[in-house]
Amino acid sequence: MTAPAIPVRRASQLPPGTGKAAWLFLAPALTLIFIFFFLPVLASLLLSLTDFDIYSIADPPTTRFVGLKNYGRLLETPEFWQALRNTLYFALVGGPLTIALSLGSALLLNAKLTRFKTVFRTIYFIPFVTTLVAVSIVWRYLYHTKYGLLNYGLGFFGVGPIDWLGDPRWAMPAIILLAVWKNFGYNMLIFIAGLQSIPSELYDAAEIDGAGPVRRFFNVTLPLLGPTMLFVGVVTMIGYFQLFAEPYVMTMGGPLRATTSVVLLMYEEGFRWWRMGYAAAIAFVLFLVILLATLLQFRLQKERA
Amino acid sequence: MTGVRRDMVSSVVLHVVLVLGAVVALLPMAWMLSASVMPTGEATSYPPRFFPSEITFEHYRQLFTRLDLGRYLFNSAFLAIVVTTTSLVINSLAGYAFAKLRFRGRDRTFRLLSLGLVLPVQVAMLPLFLLMKQLGLVNTYWGVIIPGMASIFGIFLIRQYALSIPDDMLDAARIDGASELAIYWKVVVPGILPILATLAIWTFLATWNDFMWPLIVLSDSSKYTLPVALANLSGEHVQDTELMMAGSVLTVLPVLAVFLFLQRYYIQGIMAGSVKG
Numbered sequence: 001m002t003a004p005a006i007p008v009r010r011a012s013q014l015p016p017g018t019g020k021a022a023w024l025f026l027a028p029a030l031t032l033i034f035i036f037f038f039l040p041v042l043a044s045l046l047l048s049l050t051d052f053d054i055y056s057i058a059d060p061p062t063t064r065f066v067g068l069k070n071y072g073r074l075l076e077t078p079e080f081w082q083a084l085r086n087t088l089y090f091a092l093v094g095g096p097l098t099i100a101l102s103l104g105s106a107l108l109l110n111a112k113l114t115r116f117k118t119v120f121r122t123i124y125f126i127p128f129v130t131t132l133v134a135v136s137i138v139w140r141y142l143y144h145t146k147y148g149l150l151n152y153g154l155g156f157f158g159v160g161p162i163d164w165l166g167d168p169r170w171a172m173p174a175i176i177l178l179a180v181w182k183n184f185g186y187n188m189l190i191f192i193a194g195l196q197s198i199p200s201e202l203y204d205a206a207e208i209d210g211a212g213p214v215r216r217f218f219n220v221t222l223p224l225l226g227p228t229m230l231f232v233g234v235v236t237m238i239g240y241f242q243l244f245a246e247p248y249v250m251t252m253g254g255p256l257r258a259t260t261s262v263v264l265l266m267y268e269e270g271f272r273w274w275r276m277g278y279a280a281a282i283a284f285v286l287f288l289v290i291l292l293a294t295l296l297q298f299r300l301q302k303e304r305a
Numbered sequence: 306m307t308g309v310r311r312d313m314v315s316s317v318v319l320h321v322v323l324v325l326g327a328v329v330a331l332l333p334m335a336w337m338l339s340a341s342v343m344p345t346g347e348a349t350s351y352p353p354r355f356f357p358s359e360i361t362f363e364h365y366r367q368l369f370t371r372l373d374l375g376r377y378l379f380n381s382a383f384l385a386i387v388v389t390t391t392s393l394v395i396n397s398l399a400g401y402a403f404a405k406l407r408f409r410g411r412d413r414t415f416r417l418l419s420l421g422l423v424l425p426v427q428v429a430m431l432p433l434f435l436l437m438k439q440l441g442l443v444n445t446y447w448g449v450i451i452p453g454m455a456s457i458f459g460i461f462l463i464r465q466y467a468l469s470i471p472d473d474m475l476d477a478a479r480i481d482g483a484s485e486l487a488i489y490w491k492v493v494v495p496g497i498l499p500i501l502a503t504l505a506i507w508t509f510l511a512t513w514n515d516f517m518w519p520l521i522v523l524s525d526s527s528k529y530t531l532p533v534a535l536a537n538l539s540g541e542h543v544q545d546t547e548l549m550m551a552g553s554v555l556t557v558l559p560v561l562a563v564f565l566f567l568q569r570y571y572i573q574g575i576m577a578g579s580v581k582g
Binding site: 018019021022023024025026028029030032033035036037038039040041043044047057105108109111113114115120121122123124125126127129130131132133134135137138139140141142144146147148149152181185186189190192193238241242244245248249263266267270271276279280283284286287290291294 | 312315316319320322323326327329330331332333334336337340348349350351352353355395396398399401402403406407408409411414418421423424425426427428429430431432433434435436438451452454455456457460485486489510513514516517521531532533535536539546549550552553556557560561564565568572575576577
C-alpha cells in the first residue's frame with residue numbers, strides 16, 4: 001500500500017520540455033479519473049444533502065437542499081441497520097476465514113516437501129478468475145435443499161438437509177462459503193510471495209535454537225508477514241464491504257432481508273426507486289465505515305510491529 | 306531412517322490435503338460443466354447425479370437460437386477488448402510519467418491519486434449515472450468503456466515496474482535526440498512488457514466479469530454483457546437448471562481460457578506487484 005520513496009532526480013539533470021511531456025502523458029489518465037471518479041465521489045456528498053428523486057430526474061431544478069435529513073432518516077430506518085449488520089457479518093466472518101484459508105494453503109504450497117507446486121497453485125487460483133455472477137448461479141443450485149450436491153454430501157455425515165438459501169440463519173453463511181471459495185486464491189498468491197521473501201537463514205537460526213515448526217511459525221513467519229498481512233487484510237476487507245452480486249443473484253437480499261448488504265440497499269434505493277439523494281447518503285456511510293476499518297487495521301498493524 | 310519415514314508420512318498427509326483442496330476448488334466448475342450437457346430435468350433429480358446419463362448440447366443450442374446468447378458474447382468480448390486496449394495505453398503513459406519523468410507537483414499528484422484506492426467505486430456510481438445521462442451515454446457501449454479506460458490500480462502497477470528502468474537508458478535516448486514520445490514507445494514499452502501483459506489480463510478479466518456498473522448503465526437487453534444477461538435469465542429460467550449451467554459455462558469459459566494460457570504473466574505480475582506495493 002505504501003509507495004517506496006521515489007529516487008530523487010534534480011530537474012536540472014533533464015533537458016527542458018520533459019515536464020511538459022510528463023503532463024501530456026498524464027493528461028488522459030488524470031482527466032478521466034478526475035471527471036469519472038473523483039468528481040462523482042464529491043458530487044455524491046452533495047447529492048446526499050438533497051432530496052433528489054424520480055421527479056428530479058425529469059426536472060432537476062425541483063431538487064431541494066435538505067441538509068442532513070437523509071442521514072437522519074437513514075439512522076432511524078431498521079432496514080439500513082440490518083444491511084449494515086449483514087455487511088459487517090459478511091466482512092468480519094468471511095474476511096478472516098478467507099485470509100486463514102489463504103495463509104494455510106500458501107504454507108502448504110510453500111512447504112519443502114510439496115510437489116507439483118505450480119499445478120496446485122493454478123487450481124487453487126481458478127475460482128478467483130471465474131465470473132462471480134456465473135458461479136453464484138452455480139452455487140445456488142449446489143445449495144438446493146433437495147437436489148443440491150452439498151446437502152447430499154452432508155447427508156453421508158448424518159447432517160440433515162439444510163435450507164441454505166431459504167433459512168435466514170443459513171443464507172449469510174452460505175454466501176460467506178461461496179466468497180471464501182472464490183477469493184482465497186488471490187490472497188494465497190500474495191502470501192506465497194511474502195513467504196518467499198523471508199530469508200531461509202532465519203528459519204535455520206530458529207531451528208538451531210531448538211524451535212519446532214509451530215514456534216517457527218509464530219516467531220519467524222507471522223511477524224515477518226506483517227506488511228503482507230496488512231495489505232491482504234485491507235484489500236480483502238474493502239472488497240467484502242462492497243458485497244453485491246452474490247445476494248443479488250442468489251437471494252435478492254432475502255430471506256427476510258437476511259442477506260441485504262449496504263451496497264444492495266443502495267442499489268435498490270438509488271436505481272430501482274430512484275431515491276438518489278437517500279441512496280447517496282447510504283453510499284457515503286459505507287465509505288466512512290470502510291475508511292474507519294482501514295485506519296483501524298493500520299493502527300493494529302503499527303501496535304503489533 | 307526414522308527421519309526419512311516421518312518425512313514420507315508428512316509428505317503423504319500433505320499431498321492428500323492438497324488433493325482434497327483441489328477437488329473442492331474444482332468441484333463446482335466440474336458440476337457446472339457436467340450439468341450443462343445433461344438431458345432436461347436430470348440435474349434436478351434425486352439422488353443428485355454427477356455425471357450425465359447421456360450427453361446433449363440441446364441447451365447450448367437453445368441459448369444461441371432462442372435466447373440470443375451470441376449477442377451477449379459479442380458485447381462482452383467487444384467491451385473487454387476495447388477497455389483493455391485503451392487502458393493499457395493510458396495507464397502505461399501515466400505510470401511511466403510518475404516513475405521516471407520529473408515535473409513539479411509529481412509527488413503531490415501521486416499522493417492525491419493514491420487516496421482514490423480506498424474510495425469504494427459504489428460511492429461514485431449515483432452521480433456517475435447522472436453524468437452519463439447528461440452526456441447521453443446511458444445505454445451505450447461508451448457508458449461502460451469510458452469509466453474503465455483509466456485505473457488508479459493500473460497506474461500504480463505500471464509505475465512500480467517502470468521505476469526499475471535505468472535512467473541512463475532514457476538519457477542516452479534523449480542525447481540521441483529522441484522525442485519523449487519516441488522514448489516511451491521504443492525504450493519504455495519494450496522494457497515493461499511483462500507488467501503490460503499482467504495489466505492486460507487483469508483488465509480483461511475485470512471488465513468481462515464486472516456486473517454492477519453494466520447492470521446500471523445498460524438498460525436495453527441488446528447491449529447486455531454476459532453477466533448481466535445471465536443474472537436476468539436466471540430470474541426467468543430458475544427451473545431450467547441445465548440451461549442455466551450451459552449459460553454459466555459460456556460465461557466462464559473465455560476468461561478461464563485467457564487465464565490458463567497466460568497465467569505465467571498474470572501470476573508473476575500479481576505476486577511482484579503485491580510484495581513491493
